[in-house]
Amino acid sequence: MPPPLLPSTALPFAALLLLSPPLPAPPRIQPAAHSLPLPAWLRCILYCEFDPHRGPRPVFQAPENLVSADTCDYLSDHLIASSELCGHLISVTAFGLRFVGHPEHIRDEHYERNQFMFNVCFVFDATTDVSAYQPIVKQVASDFRLMETQHRFLSSQSNHEQTQAIIQGIIHDINTLGQFSMPPTGVSDIPYFPKNNPEPIRLQQVWVASKDSIKLADPLLLKLVSFFDGVSDIMTISIKSEMELEFVLAKVSWLLQREMEVVRMIDKIRLK
Numbered sequence: 001m002p003p004p005l006l007p008s009t010a011l012p013f014a015a016l017l018l019l020s021p022p023l024p025a026p027p028r029i030q031p032a033a034h035s036l037p038l039p040a041w042l043r044c045i046l047y048c049e050f051d052p053h054r055g056p057r058p059v060f061q062a063p064e065n066l067v068s069a070d071t072c073d074y075l076s077d078h079l080i081a082s083s084e085l086c087g088h089l090i091s092v093t094a095f096g097l098r099f100v101g102h103p104e105h106i107r108d109e110h111y112e113r114n115q116f117m118f119n120v121c122f123v124f125d126a127t128t129d130v131s132a133y134q135p136i137v138k139q140v141a142s143d144f145r146l147m148e149t150q151h152r153f154l155s156s157q158s159n160h161e162q163t164q165a166i167i168q169g170i171i172h173d174i175n176t177l178g179q180f181s182m183p184p185t186g187v188s189d190i191p192y193f194p195k196n197n198p199e200p201i202r203l204q205q206v207w208v209a210s211k212d213s214i215k216l217a218d219p220l221l222l223k224l225v226s227f228f229d230g231v232s233d234i235m236t237i238s239i240k241s242e243m244e245l246e247f248v249l250a251k252v253s254w255l256l257q258r259e260m261e262v263v264r265m266i267d268k269i270r271l272k
Helices: 069-074 131-151 157-177 211-215 219-225 234-241 245-257
Strands: 044-051 055-062 090-094 097-101 104-107 115-125 206-209 229-233 263-266
Touching: 044 097, 044 157, 055 069, 055 157, 097 131, 104 131, 115 131, 219 234, 219 245, 229 234, 234 245
Parallel strands: none
Antiparallel strands: 044 055, 044 115, 090 097, 097 115, 104 115, 206 229, 206 263
């Protein structure tokens, strides 16, 4: 039986986040050699799902075969964490590698067992400082979650090749171009992805939230959108929500770029 991730003295819930405890590797389990010459800082991206019949499993990785099947089996409970840990950054070090992911848990009657769980896990050498990659891991998780909640993109078998192309594009852009963007290089015709040239946002614009805003998974976005009442402009929304103006502008831009019909702009009517 594999050794537990945490010692017998239980840590509080918050202490589980961003831990990187070393797991001793059984001698017979070793990560497979990678087939492509990648820079050391990001070795692989591993996409995992929870299968209702087979449990946690890797769906694909880029490049292929960097992480062996035995390693994935050994770490399966950490690659797809319990629902309590979903929505948080989790880091685990084992077999000379560091796995950093942000597992997501979506509850919906549409799915078998009323849930869909996935994780886009970045894999590094064990000694790599991953702090610069943590925001990217969270952003990828957020983008993938939105792809699923808006379009059932990840759970559809017909989209698996496109999902794999997205993973390959992300690691290419990070390791070759030193940047991350959505859609990544080589990927197009995905309905969720941002417009190339979104219109600028002006402070005097008034915003209205649509009924689809309840589908937003991010509680902070839900709170922000609740102030889009058709009367308040961006500055007023910032004050009412007690959120920084730059943050509000960034989130509105983020929603517009993803072509979501969650918020729309209307002209402000000035009464004399």
